[in-house]
Amino acid sequence: MRTAVAAGEARPLRIGLSITRSVAVLGGTALMLAVILVLGVGLGSTQVSVGDTAAILAHRLLALPTPQTWPATAETIIFDIRLPRVLTAMLVGGGLAMAGTVFQALLRNPLADPYVIGTAAGASLGAALGIVAPLLVPALAIGAGSELLGLGVVQLLAFAGGLGTVLLVYAVARSAGRVQVITLLLTGYAVSSVLAAMVALLMFMSGRALGAIFGWLMGSLANASWSALGFATPLLLVSFVLLLARWRRINLLLLGDAQAASLGVDVEREKLVLTMLATLATSAAVAVSGTIGFVGLVVPHLLRLLIGPDHRLLLPASLLTGAGLLVLADLGARLVPGGGIPVGVVTALVGAPFFLWLLRRSRLTRVDLGA
Amino acid sequence: MTVAVAAPIAAFRGVRFGYPRHGREPLEVLRGIDLELRAGELLALLGPNGSGKTTLLRLLSGALRPEAGAVEVASRPVGEWPRLALARQVAVLPQHLELPEGFRVAELVAMGRAPHARRLFGSTAEDERAVERALQDADALDLADRYPHELSGGERQRVLVAMALAQEPRLLLLDEPTLHLDLAHQVALLQRLRQLHAQRKLTVLAVLHDLNLAAAFAPRVVLLDDGRVAADGPPGEVLTPETIQRVFGVATEPVVTQDGRRHLALAVD
Numbered sequence: 001m002r003t004a005v006a007a008g009e010a011r012p013l014r015i016g017l018s019i020t021r022s023v024a025v026l027g028g029t030a031l032m033l034a035v036i037l038v039l040g041v042g043l044g045s046t047q048v049s050v051g052d053t054a055a056i057l058a059h060r061l062l063a064l065p066t067p068q069t070w071p072a073t074a075e076t077i078i079f080d081i082r083l084p085r086v087l088t089a090m091l092v093g094g095g096l097a098m099a100g101t102v103f104q105a106l107l108r109n110p111l112a113d114p115y116v117i118g119t120a121a122g123a124s125l126g127a128a129l130g131i132v133a134p135l136l137v138p139a140l141a142i143g144a145g146s147e148l149l150g151l152g153v154v155q156l157l158a159f160a161g162g163l164g165t166v167l168l169v170y171a172v173a174r175s176a177g178r179v180q181v182i183t184l185l186l187t188g189y190a191v192s193s194v195l196a197a198m199v200a201l202l203m204f205m206s207g208r209a210l211g212a213i214f215g216w217l218m219g220s221l222a223n224a225s226w227s228a229l230g231f232a233t234p235l236l237l238v239s240f241v242l243l244l245a246r247w248r249r250i251n252l253l254l255l256g257d258a259q260a261a262s263l264g265v266d267v268e269r270e271k272l273v274l275t276m277l278a279t280l281a282t283s284a285a286v287a288v289s290g291t292i293g294f295v296g297l298v299v300p301h302l303l304r305l306l307i308g309p310d311h312r313l314l315l316p317a318s319l320l321t322g323a324g325l326l327v328l329a330d331l332g333a334r335l336v337p338g339g340g341i342p343v344g345v346v347t348a349l350v351g352a353p354f355f356l357w358l359l360r361r362s363r364l365t366r367v368d369l370g371a
Numbered sequence: 372m373t374v375a376v377a378a379p380i381a382a383f384r385g386v387r388f389g390y391p392r393h394g395r396e397p398l399e400v401l402r403g404i405d406l407e408l409r410a411g412e413l414l415a416l417l418g419p420n421g422s423g424k425t426t427l428l429r430l431l432s433g434a435l436r437p438e439a440g441a442v443e444v445a446s447r448p449v450g451e452w453p454r455l456a457l458a459r460q461v462a463v464l465p466q467h468l469e470l471p472e473g474f475r476v477a478e479l480v481a482m483g484r485a486p487h488a489r490r491l492f493g494s495t496a497e498d499e500r501a502v503e504r505a506l507q508d509a510d511a512l513d514l515a516d517r518y519p520h521e522l523s524g525g526e527r528q529r530v531l532v533a534m535a536l537a538q539e540p541r542l543l544l545l546d547e548p549t550l551h552l553d554l555a556h557q558v559a560l561l562q563r564l565r566q567l568h569a570q571r572k573l574t575v576l577a578v579l580h581d582l583n584l585a586a587a588f589a590p591r592v593v594l595l596d597d598g599r600v601a602a603d604g605p606p607g608e609v610l611t612p613e614t615i616q617r618v619f620g621v622a623t624e625p626v627v628t629q630d631g632r633r634h635l636a637l638a639v640d
Contacts, residue, residue, distance in 0.1 A: 015478065262432045309471060310474070
């Protein structure tokens with residue numbers, strides 16, 4: 001349907017987002033996320049009543065003086081197992097979706113996801129090293145159980161691997177003070193290939209650690225903990241706030257480097273800052289969950305179709321939507337009979353067909369509009 | 372204002388520029404350009420492909436830095452301008468610009484306000500007035516709620532002009548704005564630019580290809596040839612068959628219209 005405006009018809013000029021609509025979109029997504037949070041915490045292999053779940057959450061999170069009418073095991077399940085897992089899913093899903101939004105805009109490439117310039121390969125190598133090293137060099141096993149900043153050795157190496165790889169890719173792609181988008185993508189691809197080969201080699205040599213590496217590559221939220229949350233949450237929030245503050249510059253980059261520059265954007269600096277902020281969020285997410293696919297690719301596309309391409313709204317909406325969708329995916333993964341499956345399997349299995357449907361639909365929409 | 376009336380809004384002083392090439396000498400494009408643009412001028416830049424027209428614009432907008440010599444905007448070297456301040460002086464309408472899908476025209480034009488942005492998330496009443504005025508002046512008000520894929524070539528160009536006007540620059544640079552436009556739209560666009568030039572006291576520098584169109588449009592034309600200024604002056608003096616033969620290697624014949632204006636006709640057997 002066209003919404004043509006009759007010539008001469010007086011109507012107010014809208015130059016930006018409608019505040020009402022923005023509040024509705026963000027309020028709606030936030031409300032949905034709250035419902036999903038309660039669902040995610042309430043549902044599981046052990047039955048805990050909705051009333052008890054709500055009461056435990058109110059008691060522990062909001063410090064409400066609710067009378068303790070629930071069994072102690074219920075409180076352990078809700079507060080020590082499910083809640084950190086659900087919150088980790090929110091953090092990871094939100095972080096990946098937000099980073100994917102930024103990378104798709106920055107690289108002006110619809111196939112871009114948070115992993116595209118090397119984060120996933122670097123983090124995987126870090127994690128694989130962390131898993132294998134104690135087995136190959138027994139002396140390292142002594143330090144294997146220790147924690148730093150709330151992270152285990154594997155998580156810490158994954159985080160450093162993701163961040164370090166992107167720094168490396170960026171440095172290699174830079175020439176004469178400039179980074180061209182296509183060079184960045186190709187460099188990311190090449191470096192990722194080398195690192196992936198190293199991961200494959202480690203897996204080949206790893207013997208009994210093969211399952212652990214494989215499980216990490218599939219992505220899982222089973223190892224969620226309050227301490228890992230304590231590490232990743234601040235990183236995600238800092239990255240979100242700084243990215244959101246740059247919404248205008250992200251929008252301008254959609255016009256191309258040259259035009260953004262003539263509108264006063266320091267394009268090279270902005271590309272570096274945006275890459276590092278999005279990578280920070282991605283690496284934090286990957287460190288606590290392994291490489292979960294599709295959330296970071298599909299959610300930005302879904303939201304652009306639904307609410308438009310303005311990053312002022314797109315960034316917070318992708319954070320909230322990605323958070324909710326990954327909790328749902330993890331819920332599906334947990335509830336599969338026989339102890340559950342990796343959440344990465346669910347996101348790809350459900351995410352890919354959904355993405356196909358979305359592609360078909362958007363193409364049809366364009367035809368409908370006469371484009 | 373202490374700026375003297377005669378102070379140029381833009382100046383090239385002995386400017387040389389070459390594009391760096393891997394393992395070879397830079398590709399020399401500008402070989403010593405001296406040129407002044409006075410505030411409020413309307414100037415057409417002409418020349419064969421590769422003569423340095425686009426490079427000249429890119430030096431003025433700060434996208435490139437001169438190898439030698441100085442490029443100045445309002446008597447200050449371009450490299451010394453803070454980016455946002457320069458963007459409030461100079462707006463560019465590039466040869467190619469892919470408008471991102473999903474934004475309405477009004478939102479795209481509002482992007483032109485970025486160098487003036489004062490609020491982190493919203494826009495000021497001044498922004499809104501500037502966008503409306505830009506849409507109006509570019510004759511694009513009726514396109515405000517359209518999306519890029521719903522625009523024809525001529526409409527698209529009006530939107531680009533509106534984006535540049537929203538920037539409220541003193542100097543507007545246009546790189547072949549009439550490319551892809553049919554004759555009627557070419558004339559309409561240039562007439563609109565002339566009006567804007569008069570109404571807004573805007574200095575306009577447009578790269579054009581059509582010599583006759585340039586002659587009809589601009590009181591001053593600059594002809595570039597191989598990185599140098601080959602001729603500079605009123606179109607009647609610059610666009611002579613001799614100069615055109617020398618610069619483009621094409622034979623032309625002057626034709627005088629009934630109202631006394633001179634045109635160049637291609638002399639093809």
